[in-house]
Amino acid sequence: MQLTLRRLPALLFAAIVSACSALPSENPAKVLPEVSRPARNKIAHVVILIQENRSFDNLFATFPGADGTRTGKAYPGRTVALVKHPLLDPHDVFHGHENYLTDYDQGRMDGFNLSSLVGGGQAGAWPYQFVDPADIAPYWQLAKRYVLADHLFMTQGSDSFTAHQDLIAGGTQINPTYSLINAPTGMPWGCDAPAGTVTSLISKSNQFLNGKGPFPCVGYATLRDLLDRHGVSWRYYTPRPADPWNAFDAIRAVRYGHDWKASVSSPQTNIIRDVGKGRLAAVSWVVPDADASDHPGTNVDYGPSWIGNVANAIGESAYWKSSAVIVVWDDWGGFYDHVAPPQLGYGGLGFRVPMIVISPYARKSYVSHTPYEFGSILRFVEDNWGLGRVGSTDVRATSIADAFDFTQAPLKYVPIKVKRAASFFLSRPPSTQPIDSDY
Numbered sequence: 055m056q057l058t059l060r061r062l063p064a065l066l067f068a069a070i071v072s073a074c075s076a077l078p079s080e081n082p083a084k085v086l087p088e089v090s091r092p093a094r095n096k097i098a099h100v101v102i103l104i105q106e107n108r109s110f111d112n113l114f115a116t117f118p119g120a121d122g123t124r125t126g127k128a129y130p131g132r133t134v135a136l137v138k139h140p141l142l143d144p145h146d147v148f149h150g151h152e153n154y155l156t157d158y159d160q161g162r163m164d165g166f167n168l169s170s171l172v173g174g175g176q177a178g179a180w181p182y183q184f185v186d187p188a189d190i191a192p193y194w195q196l197a198k199r200y201v202l203a204d205h206l207f208m209t210q211g212s213d214s215f216t217a218h219q220d221l222i223a224g225g226t227q228i229n230p231t232y233s234l235i236n237a238p239t240g241m242p243w244g245c246d247a248p249a250g251t252v253t254s255l256i257s258k259s260n261q262f263l264n265g266k267g268p269f270p271c272v273g274y275a276t277l278r279d280l281l282d283r284h285g286v287s288w289r290y291y292t293p294r295p296a297d298p299w300n301a302f303d304a305i306r307a308v309r310y311g312h313d314w315k316a317s318v319s320s321p322q323t324n325i326i327r328d329v330g331k332g333r334l335a336a337v338s339w340v341v342p343d344a345d346a347s348d349h350p351g352t353n354v355d356y357g358p359s360w361i362g363n364v365a366n367a368i369g370e371s372a373y374w375k376s377s378a379v380i381v382v383w384d385d386w387g388g389f390y391d392h393v394a395p396p397q398l399g400y401g402g403l404g405f406r407v408p409m410i411v412i413s414p415y416a417r418k419s420y421v422s423h424t425p426y427e428f429g430s431i432l433r434f435v436e437d438n439w440g441l442g443r444v445g446s447t448d449v450r451a452t453s454i455a456d457a458f459d460f461t462q463a464p465l466k467y468v469p470i471k472v473k474r475a476a477s478f479f480l481s482r483p484p485s486t487q488p489i490d491s492d493y
Contacts, residue, residue, distance in 0.1 A: 093336075096415055098376040099334055099335075099378070100337050100378050100435055101380065104218065105347060106387070107146075107347075107349050108185075108386070108387055108407065109387065109390065110206075110407060111389070111390055116187065119421045120202060120204040120421050121205065123392045127162065127163055129168050136182050136390065138184060138186050141190055141357075142189075144351065145172075146388075147172070147181055148171070149386060150237070151236050154404060158211065158394070162394075163394050166389075167179065169181070183389070190358050192359065192365075193358055193381070195362075196361075199419060199468065200413065201421075201422055203411065203422045203426055204421055204422070205406065206426040206427065208384075208405060208406075211402060211403070212404065213237050214384050214385055215243055218299055218301040222276045223432075223444060223446055224428060224432045224444050224446035226274070231257055232255040232263070233256055235253075235254050235255065235256040235400075238270040243298045243303065243304060244270055244300070244305075245305075245309040251269060252268065253265075260399065273305075275445060276308075278305070278307075282313070286439050287317075290302050291319050291325045291341065292321075294486075295314070297341070299341050302314075302318060321483075322342060325367075326480060327480070329373060330367065343485050358473075365412055374414060378412070379413065382407065382409045382428075385405075386404065393405075402427075411457040415459060415464060415465075416457060416458055417457060418462070422454075424454075424456055426454055430451040430452055434453045434454045437455065
């Protein structure tokens with residue numbers, strides 16, 4: 055059942071790469087007049103917490119009122135039970151675009167057992183599991199009190215490199231025909247990649263060109279363009295500045311511009327320090343350290359405590375009354391999900407991943423069944439400050455605004471119970487380990 059990808063003549067490959075190189079270095083965002091804009095609603099701070107590699111069914115298969123399942127399909131169409139499993143997982147399943155095609159199996163959603171494990175061997179029954187809710191109690195506490203979205207789809211069926219790009223840009227389109235997909239060929243990624251590093255491409259008709267893309271230091275527009283243009287502050291928290299999962303390391307204008315020092319903050323625990331010192335930016339992205347990322351195949355996972363502590367820091371501060379905290383997982387990590395994603399081109403949409411929306415104005419104890427994609431998060435930020443559009447998937451995406459009720463009495467924050475206090479994270483140096491296996 056594994057799909058065989060058609061190969062194009064070498065001359066066509068060369069023409070594509072040449073066309074990419076000939077493009078202007080910047081693809082300007084579609085902006086409104088250059089003015090500083092206050093928030094239009096009651097939200098003055100949006101914090102996007104980015105976790106790793108979990109499908110919706112893997113974390114919330116049994117969540118009350120959500121579109122989860124206790125059974126799955128394995129090729130060739132047989133029904134299998136999803137097994138309850140600890141959050142700590144010894145195996146990591148490959149989850150690039152090729153694996154997405156295998157898992158998706160033309161909409162039958164039964165190929166997860168045919169993917170491969172990192173380190174060798176077929177995935178078999180391993181993707182068919184759901185995490186014991188007791189292991190991720192902070193996530194369930196937050197989801198039960200605020201909003202859990204059960205139809206957020208990745209922008210692409212791909213791995214973390216493009217997923218993290220999609221969360222700052224809404225897409226990775228480098229010219230009218232092709233978008234980036236999958237991880238680059240070398241580490242680190244982005245503008246700090248070694249010479250000879252290349253990317254892969256995919257067309258709107260899903261023609262996949264493996265390793266035939268340009269160097270991964272790009273000039274397409276991101277949400278940063280709109281924020282800077284309108285004087286709206288932002289910060290990107292990452293364990294190390296040149297960390298592969300620092301999405302802005304791949305954005306030429308940021309890596310070699312003023313924002314690299316002004317708005318990229320390391321280590322990631324600075325988010326807690328900045329909240330405590332009254333320095334929270336209007337828009338923040340937060341990338342975890344490896345041991346707090348929820349990524350499978352690790353020996354420890356402090357992810358639930360990490361997220362709980364960041365939420366508590368904001369919830370117990372003066373920022374709570376004007377904040378929206380969005381917890382999202384970047385890709386499905388090879389784990390089973392039963393909902394077939396809509397097919398909109400450029401390798402997407404990808405599989406469902408969980409999203410939790412936390413705010414005094416989040417609908418109370420609400421499960422949103424609205425179809426979202428990563429561009430939906432961008433659209434909410436854009437509309438909240440009247441920024442215009444980046445011009446990627448934010449144009450078509452449905453905003454996450456319906457997860458809020460700005461007429462309700464603000465919800466009081468109730469601290470989340472965590473196993474490890476904030477001091478545990480603040481006192482530890484970065485692990486120096488990559489948070490994903492996409493390299």
